[in-house]
Amino acid sequence: MSSETATAACFCGACRYEFPISGVIATFVCSCDDCHKVSASAFAHNFILKTSDMNWLSGEDKLTRWSQKATIDSGNYMENVFCSICGTILSRQSSGFDGLSFPRVGPVEDIKLQSTVLAPQVEQYTPKRLAWFHGVEGVPKSDGMYPFGS
Numbered sequence: 772m773s774s775e776t777a778t779a780a781c782f783c784g785a786c787r788y789e790f791p792i793s794g795v796i797a798t799f800v801c802s803c804d805d806c807h808k809v810s811a812s813a814f815a816h817n818f819i820l821k822t823s824d825m826n827w828l829s830g831e832d833k834l835t836r837w838s839q840k841a842t843i844d845s846g847n848y849m850e851n852v853f854c855s856i857c858g859t860i861l862s863r864q865s866s867g868f869d870g871l872s873f874p875r876v877g878p879v880e881d882i883k884l885q886s887t888v889l890a891p892q893v894e895q896y897t898p899k900r901l902a903w904f905h906g907v908e909g910v911p912k913s914d915g916m917y918p919f920g921s
Contacts, residue, residue: 775791775792775793776789776790776791776792777790777792777879777880777881777884778828778879778880778881779874779875779878779879779880780878780880781830781853781854781856781857781859781861781878782854782857782858782859783854783856783857783859785829785830785854785856785857786827786829786830786831786833786834786854786861787827787829787830788825788826788827788828788861789826789828790820790824790826790874791824792884792888794820794821794824795818795819795820795888796818796819796820796821796871796919797818797819797892797893797919798817798818798876798889798891798892798893799816799817799818799819799892799893799917800814800815800816800891800893800894800895800907801814801815801817801894801895801896802814802895802896802897802899802900802901802904803895803896803899803916804842804899805842805843805849806896807899809851809860809863810860810875813900813904814901814904815875816875816876816889816891817863817873817874817875818873818874818876818889819871819872819873819919820871820872820873820874821870821871821872822864822870822871822872823870825862825872825874830854833854833855833856834852834853834854834855834861835852835853835854835855836850836851836852837850837851837853838850838851840866843865844915844916845865845867847865847866847867847868848866849863849864849865849866850863850864850865850866851863852864852872859878860875861874861875861878862874862875876889891907891910892910892911893910893911893912893913893917893919894907894910894911894912894913895912895913895915895917896914896915896916897912897913
């Protein structure tokens with residue numbers, strides 16, 4: 772990895788991509804019902820990137836995609852992109868945000884980046900957060916989807 776790009780990989784290492792650090796559009800923590808389920812955790816920590824900025828180094832043929840819209844507030848389809856071997860979700864894509872992906876921060880291999888460039892800038896769906904999580908300090912909050920770019 773150069774100082775200008777970062778890499779991310781699934782748990783088993785079969786699927787790996789790189790992206791330009793300068794291409795990160797925004798970062799956020801989401802506590803919506805879907806993110807609870809899909810992440811199997813209290814919230815999801817994501818960033819926004821142009822899909823074209825995700826340069827697959829290996830395993831693109833190992834990716835599985837699954838989409839649905841029944842539980843999405845906007846009514847858009849939300850597609851999960853995950854490793855067919857280990858099941859790690861690498862990103863999500865919304866039919867309402869053409870050309871953008873919402874990669875997970877966890878698979879990014881540089882832990883320092885996770886705490887700096889990829890630290891949450893926004894917290895969304897705050898009424899859905901678990902009672903013991905008091906939120907991300909010092910960032911804008913939204914009851915629903917944050918209006919990125921509005």
